[in-house]
Amino acid sequence: MVETLIFQGLIGLSLAMYIWLVAAGLTLVFGVLGVLNFAHGSLYMLGAYLTETCTALLGGNFWLGLLLATIIVAVLGVGLECFFFRPMYRLPLAYQLLMTFAFVLIFDDLVKMVWGPVYRVPPTPKGLEGSLSILGRAFPVYNVFIIGLGPLVALLLWLILEKTSWGKMIRASASSREMASAIGINIKMLFTTVFAFGAWLAALGGGLSIPIRAVSPGMGTFIIIEAFVVVVIGGLGSLKGAFIGAVLIGLLEAYGTLFLPVFEMFFIFFLMAVVLIVQPGGLFGTQVSHEEA
């Protein structure tokens, strides 16, 4: 039984790390720009498709393909922010939501037009294929890699936010947009770069998912819901919250499926409800107040 518990815990952790990669960008963009980007899941999907295509174009090198794909999506993020999101900051939240939702539909159809309505199953990158034996049972090597990578990305984000001047600007403008702009931070530039970075993270999550999940149009829809739950539980705008929220949700899903197979979703939404009642801002949320113009 103990073996089963530990094994299921590992499965939960790998699940958590996939969610974390998506939630990180979502919460970062919200924390700084105040935009709840539904289309974040679409960027995840584009990252997955482009990684597959770029990998094939680059002679099967998954890592180069992933790098190129995430850069393309980040550049797309720059375009999205400059031309579509920027005029929206002044408008009520509902307009932003509508627009990001429109992008969900547009990207879904675009993907269908370019790659067709079929499922694709890209190969696993070299060196990470197959499985290794843990507690006498097979566990995918790739999931071990993801369990290791998730905290590394978290560390990287922490270093960027705490130790770089760009990170300081991000934190300054997240706590007060007006003050930040008064002391000479170029808010426009900052918003664009943060959005692009968020898009890059989404694409990274998508690209890293393809060796183990089917690639399909609309694949971002399901992942974005989970990421939202995680971000709400962790506290909107809090990276630490998103990481811990992802681990909680991943473990809950894994153990829920083990013990109460029909009700595993119940726990997740129950947790969200409890968190929202006890701590409306989320586990690590400062009561987010954005001075909407």
Added chain:
Amino acid sequence: MKRMNRRDFLKRSLGTLAGVALGTGLDLPEAFAQRRPVKQGPIKIGGQAILSGPLGGYGNFMKMGAQLAVEEINTKGGIAGSQTEIEFRDEELKPDVAVKNARYFVDNWGADFLIGCDASSVGLAVGQVMPELNKVLIITHAATEKINEDLVYKKGIKQVFRISVPVYQDGIAAAIIAKDFPVKRWAAISPDYEYGYTTWKMFRETLKKFRPDVEFIAEAWAKFGTVDFGPHIGAVMPKEPEGIFTTEWGGEAITLIKQAKLFGVFDKAKAWMNPMGAAMDVLEGLGAEYPLGLWISCRYWFLYPDTRENRAFVQRFQKRWNRYPHYVSETGYSAVYAIKTAVEKAGTLETSEVIKALEGLSLDTPAGKRVFRREDHQAIYEVPWGQTAEDKKYPFRILRPLKVIPANDYYRQPPFA
């Protein structure tokens, strides 16, 4: 019935003679008989299917089949002399959206027939409003037994027909195949909605009848849209099942197989059954990654039956769309031909007459001979089960050997107790 005058009689006789001379009574240009069209203007068919999201491929594939049928029919003179028009809307897998679509088609667009419905919930919801809309609906995918058993047979909604196999194929036929396996311990990893539960129940009940010695030791239910089956595999495998039954479909079937491989499931379990595993999207999606020797089926598989008619259909489909027909392509295609045959038999678009024409109708389709059972309007036809095998001619797995169970051995019969 219309009375035939002598001239009509002559023309028809000539037509029949010519047909016989050509060696085929089918494919005869309608203009030959010069009947008065049953409708001024085109006959309109409103189709709906899932056209968006991860399962959007299903709608696209069905559309391809139905459209091919319409094009073929129109180049040969239409349905009973009338050109045919088809339009598709996205059902979004949502009953309320689908009912709205059905109303739009009938009330605003002027549809004479409705076809489609992917989700079971959609088929049930649209079926329930058919008496009010009073047009014939031919369901091409939604598989719940409640459509033929409850809606048509018990509630007497005569406007609803189904051309695709119901869940009997998924649950009952699967068990009849599985009874010969040297497997005693079964587990399920299946969708966390009615389709998953119903098929698992049918499988268990049927298998238990043949094999009192089997045990059903574990089940894991995956919510719609699951992208990671790790938790489900992790929950089921410690119980050491010898056989795994799953009704995951589309991208989820692919993801499940891919992850099951990595978790070593195929090294441990002796048998794997998936009634949706032979769907073209799953075969093509997995390609050579599909493990060999798994038992799979679907609702039409393009190499069965090995008849001239089926081969010709696959060829025409490939020529038109540059791909192999998915099962929903075939059911969409055959639904349109069922409409054509029924209208020409009835000689009118009057719903009650078309229903009469469809009841008991025997139809030669790519999937073989189909008969619409009178009592519940369910098309009876056979779809094979088979094991995944390699074939150099195809970049994906095929089914070999095939196992075909006579439809009457596994279709539930009215009165459904």
